[in-house]
Amino acid sequence: MSEKNREGKRTARERMAIEREKQKAAERRRRTLIVGASVVCVLGLAAVIGVIAANAGKDDDGDSAGPVVAPSGAQGEDSLAIPVGEEDAPSTLVVWEDFRCPACKSFEDAYRSTIHELTDAGQLRVEYRLATIIDGNMGGTGSQNAANAAACAQDAGKFVEYHDVLYTNQPAETDDAFAENSKLFELAAKVDGLDTPAFRTCVEEGTHNGWVAKSNEAFRSGGFTGTPTVLLDGKNIYQDQSMTPQKLKEQVQEAAKG
Known part of the structure; x- marks a missing residue:
């Protein structure tokens, strides 16, 4: 080859x-x-x-806080307002608040006695609406747990008394003490007849957590800038630097005259 x-x-x-x-x-x-x-x-x-x-396990609104169970007597759209005072009072005060909020405590300390006087006189109706913005800003669950406990107190007909006790004993903003059921029970003992098995079960099970979450969502979607937001017949009086308890009293009493 x-x-x-x-x-x-x-x-x-x-x-x-x-x-x-x-x-x-x-x-x-x-x-x-x-x-x-x-x-x-x-x-x-x-x-x-x-x-x-x-x-x-999330509900249709995408909220994992549980079912929305409104407290007894809650009113308004989606039953998100806890009313205090006469239904036909001439003036209505809407208070958006967070039990961990220091500014809310300052408002309560300054205006509490005036608001009680006006509601007792049938001249003012208050709608308390609860938010949990401090939980979102600082972390923790104290805002939510305290709001749920306040709703449980509403079920027992003791909302106002417990509401005031929570603010009187509010911890520092960075202290999430209200996240502990033991703290909420300790404060409930300061309200006659509130610390019952039914109240404790309501707190422990977070019965109204879904309602609290829905209320907080309403606050966020409402365009409000922070807590407290205080509206007297639709007007934001908390932003009025000249507002005082005495001025609030005069405005409400003037409206009551018709």
């Missing part, structure tokens, strides 16, 4: 070997892609399962 023929056969064999290596490489890539796609599918399925699990 001539040298030329031998060289031709060798070249052909080399080309065939190279082609076989290319085919093997292509097969390896194909298998890699299949495996990779399978992994992606598995991860995608796991992600879907994770989302489903994360949302399990």
